[in-house]
Amino acid sequence: MSHHRRGGPLQGVRVLELTKVWAGPYAGKQLAFLGAEVIRVESRGSLDVTRSYGVQDIDKAPGFMAVNPQKLSVQIDMKSKEGLALLKDLAGKCDILIENLRPGAIERLGIGYAELKRERPDIIFVSMGMYGNTGPLAYQTGYAPCFVALGGLSSLVGYEGEAPRGMNIRYADSTFGTAAAFATLAALNHRKRTGEGQFIDVSAVETMTSMIGDSIMDHSLNRRVVACDGNRHAEMAPHGAYPCADGDWIAISIPTDTAWAALAGRMGVADGRFATLAGRKAHEAELDRIIAAWTAGQTAATLAETLQFAGIAATKSANSVDLVSDAHLWEREFFRTVTDADGENRVIVGPGHRMTHGAAITDGAPKLGQHNAYVFGDILGLSVEEQRRLADAGAIR
Amino acid sequence: MTALRTIRIIELAEGVAGEYCGKLLADFGASVIKIERPGTGSPTRHMGPFKDDVPGTDTSGLFAYLNTNKKSVTLDLAIEAGVTALRTLLDHADVVIDDHDPEWLAAMGLDPRHLADARPGLILCAITPFGFTARDSRHRNATDLTVMHASGWAYHTPSGETDRPPLKGAGRFLASYEAGLEAAMCVAAALHDGLGRFIDVSAQEVMASRVDYVLGQMVAGDMDVDARRTRFDLGGPAGIFPCRQGHAYVWMSAPSHWQAIRQLLGDPDWVRAFPDDWLERGLTPERIAECRTRLGDWLRSQDKDEVSARAQQRGLTMVPVNDPDDLLRSPQFTHRGFFRELDHPALGHAVYPTVPYKLSATPAHLAAAAPLLGQHTAETIG
Incomplete structure (x- = not known):
């Protein structure tokens, strides 16, 4: 069962998740990985698309399982009156509620912060939206690439002098979820000291903008809008990806003149114009061509290893095969094994951190309603007869 | 009244990730003392x-963004007196944020292996490119x-690209900002139960x-892995399109989106x-x-x-x-007060991005611009 004592800094903290897809679930996952008991409220009538996308068995959906390990699942139909009452009772037993439903949906259900605060005065209520809860555009919705475009990131990603291409389409949701998790924990510290809960309004677009704060400062200080710059970096040259054998790429970045001297030595290049950063920046396109001609045909991983031992920041650009076979990530137990409800082992992606006195991460993602008995019986104290009656009435489905 | 106002943090970190972590905590009211090298x-x-565009110790917009609400104390940690002063400061700290290697940290008396005995109760957060225990060659120069x-x-950026070089992502420091955010989250979690932690x-x-949504499926064997640059992608016609001025991003994946485009x-x-349901069942090149x-x-x-607003009204x-x-001109950002004006002796009056979360009881607050180098040395260590 998932609700044993796993340790970790958030042991004893209970989180209710009314979330969909990726960003909201990622916030919950972060808290679960830190030791919180995270309960997803689900129902057959409004399943998360990641439970059904491309699969027959909603309890074995790969995308859902990837983002929801170490969580509990309870079935409550929020479209039924009794279901809503159940949800309110459950919220009363939780420290934190996270929602990323469509703008205004939670209020229309009558379970907004104002209502839930009556059930649980010190609840921390976290609302996640593309634009946040307020403002003239708060009604709008979108997916991750929209956050990236709106937040200013896409305008920076593209080949030099060309139109923006944007980040990889998967970027944004998990970052947004982490920002929400951080804000939640700041509020939890405040509550611990004062007993006061609060409402937290998190904006995906603003989360994105905060990740390019220094580019914003360039505009703020100098009225400059930077165009797409490929792989350029004001303080480093060379700085880019260069072609190798077998269609692979090697990333090389040179932050100092010393590192350049080491690379130039390896390449057999003796050109005084490249000795200083200013010189390399002035002839950067030519420099890139020389390096690309040198890397072409070499084996990316071997070359990167050689360059590292010469004091040069280099790495093979990892494709998906490289990622899942990265020995370093396995050795550090970034990839780790959990057990699902059927006793089967499954490898998951762990958190980006380790800590002493951390939380055990042992369980896979829950089956739909896997923890109904625990939630309704142990947390809410409902008798088996009452649970059966609620199920018959359609509140638990 | 901010959420972390009672917390005392010493920031030894010198890179973007550690400084961003410290900033995120400082903006919630934590007292963050940034230790800096004298002179530079x-x-x-x-x-x-x-x-x-004039370089100078106090004119960097990057430093200004990363160090709001902090105090700057200069200490020469290469000499004994500096380390001694640091140790006194550490006696009063709840949290240390660092990004140096294990040997350097040990020389400061902060070896994680002895932390529980030497400084029980201290939260020590180390942010590094490949992890504190990294042994493979990539961590040497990262x-x-x-x-x-x-x-x-990078390999999978931008989406849809198969031939041209992989791109680094937005700006220079995306990985550092992400690591700093993760670190701040971990520190805030650790503060909750108050146990000392590394x-x-x-x-x-x-x-x-x-x-994780993609990589988790790959490592579990549920999704194919191969060397294709488009392996993370979703396909389909979604993407960035040029407009009269600038560009718009259009997401299309459902029949309802196609209906909206028709309108x-x-x-x-x-x-x-086109068939009405082609986005779902008829995607061809x-x-x-x-x-x-x-x-x-x-x-x-x-x-x-204008076109985006009309599209949104139709569900696209x-x-x-x-x-x-x-x-900077967005009515949405203006309404939410995302940008805040601060004064700084060298940077003057300037607009700063704030934080992406609004807390009703304990909002983050950019009270002070970044410190001048050593601005708080005298008042802090006398």
Whole structure:
């Protein structure tokens, strides 16, 4: 069962998740990985698309399982009156509620912060939206690439002098979820000291903008809008990806003149114009061509290893095969094994951190309603007869 | 009244990730003392953008963004007196944020292996490119660029690209900002139960964990892995299109989106020639190409903000591709007060991005601009 004592800094903290897809679930996952008991409220009538996308068995959906390990699942139909009452009772037993439903949906259900605060005065209520809860555009919705475009990131990603291409389409949701998790924990510290809960309004677009704060400062200080710059970096040259054998790429970045001297030595290049950063920046396109001609045909991983031992920041650009076979990530137990409800082992992606006195991460993602008995019986104290009656009435489905 | 106002933090970190972590905590009211090298100060003071493009110890916009609400204390940690002063400061600290290697940290009396005995109750957070215990060669010389490539993001950026070089992502420091955010989250969690802890944040793992939806399926054997640059992609006609000025991003994946496009464009012949459900059941390279060309032709004459608003009203997820200038003028950002004006002796009056979360009881607050180098040395260590 998932609700044993796993340790970790958030042991004893209970989180209710009314979330969909990726960003909201990622916030919950972060808290679960830190030791919180995270309960997803689900129902057959409004399943998360990641439970059904491309699969027959909603309890074995790969995308859902990837983002929801170490969580509990309870079935409550929020479209039924009794279901809503159940949800309110459950919220009363939780420290934190996270929602990323469509703008205004939670209020229309009558379970907004104002209502839930009556059930649980010190609840921390976290609302996640593309634009946040307020403002003239708060009604709008979108997916991750929209956050990236709106937040200013896409305008920076593209080949030099060309139109923006944007980040990889998967970027944004998990970052947004982490920002929400951080804000939640700041509020939890405040509550611990004062007993006061609060409402937290998190904006995906603003989360994105905060990740390019220094580019914003360039505009703020100098009225400059930077165009797409490929792989350029004001303080480093060379700085880019260069072609190798077998269609692979090697990333090389040179932050100092010393590192350049080491690379130039390896390449057999003796050109005084490249000795200083200013010189390399002035002839950067030519420099890139020389390096690309040198890397072409070499084996990316071997070359990167050689360059590292010469004091040069280099790495093979990892494709998906490289990622899942990265020995370093396995050795550090970034990839780790959990057990699902059927006793089967499954490898998951762990958190980006380790800590002493951390939380055990042992369980896979829950089956739909896997923890109904625990939630309704142990947390809410409902008798088996009452649970059966609620199920018959359609509140638990 | 901010959420972390009772917390005392010593920031030994000198890179973007550690400084961003400290900033996020300082903006919630934590007292953050930044230890800097005498003379030159933090390396980020010497990275652009600079005010009027004039480099100087106190003119970096990067440093200004990363160090709001902090105090600057200069200490020479290469000499015994400096280390002694640091140890006194550490006696009163709840949290230390660092980004140096294990040997350096041990020399400061902060060896994680002895932390529980030497400084019980202290939270020590180490942020490094490949993790504190990294042994493989990549950790020896690492930058944000190599982390972006080692975590899979760069290889798969931009989406849809198969031939040209992988791109680093937005700006110079995406991996560092992500690692700093993760570290701040871990510190806030650790403060909750108050136990002393050593926290090891790996930027590579932070970035790889940000793509868990895909990588989790791959490592579990549920999704194919291969060397294709488009392996993370979803396919389909979604993407960025040029408008009259600037660009717009259009997401299309459901029949309802196609209906909205029909309405928006006035149901032209080419649109009617497509099956209603093609976005769900009829994606072919030919249709995707034609859709992108035709839609692109139409959007070229449209205003990105105006057309996006009309699209949104019809249920189509179209948004403008904003640049910093658009953001500074955005009615949405203005309404929410995302930007805040601060005064700084060298930078003058300037607008700063704040934080993406609004807390009703304990909002983050940018009370003070970044400190001048050593501004708080005298008052802090006398």
